[in-house]
Amino acid sequence: MKSYFRKEIDAIAGYTPGEQPKMSNLIKLNTNENPYPPSPQVMEVLRNFDPARLRRYPDPTADNLRDLFAASVNMKRENVIIGNGSDDLLTMIFRAFTSENLGVAVFEPTYSLYPVLAAMQAAPVTKIALDKETFAYPADAVKQAGNANLLIITRPNAPTGNAADKSLVRDICREFDGIVLIDEAYADFAGDNCAEFAAEFENVLVMRTFSKGSSMAGLRLGYAFGNAVLIDGLMKLKDSYNVDMLSQELAKANFLDAAYRKDCCARIIADREQLKKDLEKLGFKVVPSQANFLFAAPPDGDGAGCFKALRDEAVIVRYFPGEVTGKYLRITIGTPAENARLLEVLKKRFA
Ligand SMILES: *Cc1c(COP(=O)(O)O)cnc(C)c1O
Numbered sequence: 103m104k105s106y107f108r109k110e111i112d113a114i115a116g117y118t119p120g121e122q123p124k125m126s127n128l129i130k131l132n133t134n135e136n137p138y139p140p141s142p143q144v145m146e147v148l149r150n151f152d153p154a155r156l157r158r159y160p161d162p163t164a165d166n167l168r169d170l171f172a173a174s175v176n177m178k179r180e181n182v183i184i185g186n187g188s189d190d191l192l193t194m195i196f197r198a199f200t201s202e203n204l205g206v207a208v209f210e211p212t213y214s215l216y217p218v219l220a221a222m223q224a225a226p227v228t229k230i231a232l233d234k235e236t237f238a239y240p241a242d243a244v245k246q247a248g249n250a251n252l253l254i255i256t257r258p259n260a261p262t263g264n265a266a267d268k269s270l271v272r273d274i275c276r277e278f279d280g281i282v283l284i285d286e287a288y289a290d291f292a293g294d295n296c297a298e299f300a301a302e303f304e305n306v307l308v309m310r311t312f313s314k315g316s317s318m319a320g321l322r323l324g325y326a327f328g329n330a331v332l333i334d335g336l337m338k339l340k341d342s343y344n345v346d347m348l349s350q351e352l353a354k355a356n357f358l359d360a361a362y363r364k365d366c367c368a369r370i371i372a373d374r375e376q377l378k379k380d381l382e383k384l385g386f387k388v389v390p391s392q393a394n395f396l397f398a399a400p401p402d403g404d405g406a407g408c409f410k411a412l413r414d415e416a417v418i419v420r421y422f423p424g425e426v427t428g429k430y431l432r433i434t435i436g437t438p439a440e441n442a443r444l445l446e447v448l449k450k451r452f453a
Pocket of ligand 1: 186187188189190213256260285287310311312313314319322323324
């Protein structure tokens with residue numbers, strides 16, 4: 103059959119999400135989900151929600167959530183936009199700021215969705231390599247970004263887990279002549295964040311998600327904040343009712359229980375540091391992480407082989423083929439029992 107698609111769409115391979123296998127008894131450490139459930143307050147709201155309310159459309163701009171999130175970063179409602187997951191916001195951002203003539207610069211390796219979104223816009227992608235051994239950020243990133251109109255800093259970075267120096271991020275925000283998007287999907291697990299740059303610089307957007315630190319990947323909720331003019335422009339191209347009524351209420355209940363969330367994240371951070379030590383004892387090379395996962399190279403540098411060996415024992419982690427990334431596995435921090443099972447399998451192979 104002849105193709106009816108735009109040529110850009112035919113050329114895209116499409117994004118491959120981490121597997122969501124249907125098997126039971128599986129240890130699932132492959133998509134950086136939180137091993138703990140969301141706040142008990144979420145169940146409370148669900149129990150009391152009257153389904154008759156679903157007859158009505160939701161608040162199209164989710165202003166309750168905008169006010170909550172704005173207050174948490176000392177900004178105003180007009181500085182915040184809500185998305186159906188941060189992937190929804192990324193789609194808006196690529197549609198707004200990239201095209202055939204307006205390129206995007208990303209670091210390499212990073213979140214593999216960005217180039218797919220660029221391809222849909224037929225936008226050129228400039229890849230700025232991180233150090234092949236340490237994944238440190240180059241000092242001349244702005245120069246390497248050239249005349250791109252959008253530059254994305256994933257902080258902490260995925261899949262490597264390290265975070266760019268905050269002073270370097272500030273320099274990039276100041277010097278880059280385009281939009282700087284700071285994707286803070288993993289900020290809950292990091293020692294600091296770059297929220298203040300969204301107020302300090304007119305060209306900066308900071309983005310967060312409920313999928314990782316907030317234990318709600320299934321809900322689909324994210325938000326971005328920045329200069330009101332940028333947010334207003336993005337509002338023009340969002341779906342009218344992009345976040346449903348139930349999600350708005352459940353997200354609010356979960357966000358308000360900050361103490362619970364902090365406690366879950368603190369446990370994950372402590373277990374991350376323990377798992378890092380345990381992997382190093384087995385001879386793994388482990389990148390210092392500010393996220394809820396570890397990027398770890400097995401002693402023989404055979405990421406693919408180790409991935410398969412784990413999979414045979416029903417432990418699923420993430421493997422990214424490639425000259426640099428192919429030596430590593432990305433391992434989500436699970437519950438202590440899940441982490442122990444992972445180690446047990448690895449000990450059989452390497453101890
Ligand atoms: C998980 C992740 C997201 C996507 O989050 P959703 O809100 O689930 O769409 C965005 N950016 C990075 C770097 C991520 O790892």
